[in-house]
Amino acid sequence: MTNGPDSPGGNDIGAATERLRRWRLVLGGGQGDGTGCRLSGRDAAMDGALAALYQAGEDGAQGAGGEVGERSAGLGSSAPKVARWLDDVREYFPSTVVQVMQADAIERLDLHRLLLEPEMLEAVQPDVHLVGTLLSLKNALPEKARATARTVVAKVVAELEAKLAQHTRSAVKGAIDRSARISRPRHHEIDWNRTIRANLKHYQEEYRTVIPERLIGYGRAQRGVQRDVVLCIDQSGSMAASVVYAGVFGAVLASMRALRTSLVVFDTSVVDLTDQLDDPVEVLFGTQLGGGTDINRALAYSEGLVTRPADSIVVLISDLYEGGVREEMLRRVARMTAAGVQVVVLLALSDEGAPSYDRTNAAALAELGVPAFACTPDMFPDVMAAAIERRSLAPFVPAPDDAPV
Template identity: 30%
Template sequence: MSERNDQTGAGTAGDHSGRRATGGGGDVTRRNGSDGVAGQGGDANRRQVLYWRLLARLFDPDEQPRLESASVAIVDDLGLPAALLDPTVSADTVVQRFPELADEFRGLMVTSAGDESSAPPAEVAAVERVGSTEVRRAALVSKLLLNVFATGSGNVTATQLARWQADAGWFEQALGMEPGELRGRPAASELGGVLAGLEGDLVGRMRLREVLADPALARQLTPSMSLIEQLLRDKANLSGVALANAKALIRRFVDEVAEVLRTQVEKTSVGALDRSVPPKRVFRNLDLDRTIWKNLTNWSPEDQRLYVDRLYYRHTARRTTPARLIVVVDQSGSMVDAMVNCTILASIFAGLPKVDVHLVAYDTRALDLTPWVHDPFEVLLRTRLGGGTDGTAALNLVRPKVAEPKNTVIVWISDYYESNPQGVFDGLEAAHRSGVRVIPVGSVSSGGQQSVNPWFRQRFKDLGTPVISGHIRKLVFELKSFLS
């Protein structure tokens, strides 16, 4: 990601008005007025030139003069800004200078090519005047793809990372999503994993400690899972201003994720209806539909009235036995995404009434983090990524916490590559046989690749407790079903 001035028309995007250029897709001639609308074959050739130019720049940062000049002529003919062809100009900059393009970028890759019905009338008129919608769409799509997927090599600055994240946000909007939505769930799709991997590579190429030491540069950073992973790994080497800026970024990320997860947990009912307790005979509990249905035989055709022999009421009493949720997190460093999400999720459930939440982290040793379970920020600062994995140490802390097995759930988050696999499985199997609800959660890396020991995966499946992998929503659903 080379640094050049963000000037419209920089590099190849200069003034090429009146130029006739020949590209790999055939002759491309600038035309004005009504002649700007090319025939079907001409549109296909122009799209081909733009996409060949995109592929060439993705695989080789050096410009191909004929493709560049042909693409400039096409963009100019469409009445689009030349900055669309300059990869050093961000999509944000293009939109700031040409606000009318913002609506075209949003949903760009959702609307089928040639569908002009979704564009505002003024834009449709403009398209009819200067060229085909398909060619225009190709030019805009090429801009987003080039800016997002051509990340170059070498060191990356905070400004470059922030610019890439903004471009990725526009790319996600082009797919009909919110900015950050696709990168926020890398395991949900292959494309999400690719974007998260690119972001992780950029973060890895940053001189992060130097950036954090400069408050102005640190403010340019946008929290992401890849960045949080790097901060957690390097926090022991930070101090002073750099450590304070790192903590601020972690806090921002935790708060943003917590807001999303809290919405998913909303309206979780704690405790099933207790039908052994008679319903309260008050008007607000009256089950009107059931009352009418049960008394239909008392309908009097002569009086045109329904005579009610008995009123029916809804049960509202719930069992009040507290549910105990024990979250066990493998902090060996191979499952940062799951650790961050589930640590935050534990704090949210800890805020619900009648839910007693405990939190244990382990590598070769185990640490009881229950005193800080309400504050995931503090929990993350106390985790130590890296090292070996011995889940038997965590089992020794968990066993005394299981007071009422049938009212306890153990969420075990790991990739299950254990130094003593049989011992860990035997311990979890014993808990399951005793009546504890065991929910194994697989590791998900920041790149979106699921990494779960197949030996454990098969044995959990045989036990009737398959490993949950993928989006955190699956775990939220499992926990809500246990608590309801």
């Protein structure tokens, strides 16, 4: 009896065919890949887009109907060909995959030169990694491409602000309110809701009431600046994504009246971008990715911005590869913490995974009571809240097995 499509045998055949199709797309090997599966239509187009990127430089020819034998793939140096490829990947793959493929194309196929053309910039899908690439190329951008590049950067910045601003403001404001709360309030200052929650363990069933052994009061209204925050950002080439996120967070923090936010970027020199914090796009275009690193000099400048040590937070975002005077850098951190400054060291501020960093310097900072750890953008507001409340940052530090490498 012939197996129909609805019979068990038909289902088995269909499942086997689908498995071969998927393996063919994964292997990308054409006639000699062992699957015996030929692709056509949308599958062939997807396969061609993948081959152009990941099998570039292999010899061979593309077969009829989009079937690829011993492939000759690649995007070459043709802007029209790259633009068509970008259109294809946006059509056939989800946005998260498109971003990965774009980043791989820039790195594997050396497409930096083509990004200098406005037509190319209009074709790519903007993301954090593309912004980092554009910032590293900004001095080489021709005049006609600069406006387009700024539009690309502005779009990514706006998307990040929309995603991150609410959580940041909520976490920071809550931390400031809690740090201002008083423990010996007058009667009219008692926060009854929090007082009752804090004393539920003292509930007296016999009297059906709570005995408030600890009173919690509302913080007295303080309209002035409650904390000084200094963001000190390493702008070496490996920190590109961190620079982008830090610029956005700096603008969000600067918009909060309870904080006085300063932002400095550094390589072997230090640039203060505080006066541009109302426009994070300007902040990013004020950076210069690449070059050496002098953390000690950057911390010296940041220390000079501190006028109220007990109410100040210095956030150093760096992979800690120090090109300056290491011993003086460590002494400076020790001096700031002894004076009451809350020093936070982030090895990266990005979603890129485990960063490379100087383990010796990280260990030395840990001995000073300043743990160094990588931080995702989603976690940053909670780190800032903990710093404002002077809570331990240990919960944010990964366990040894999960530590960055």
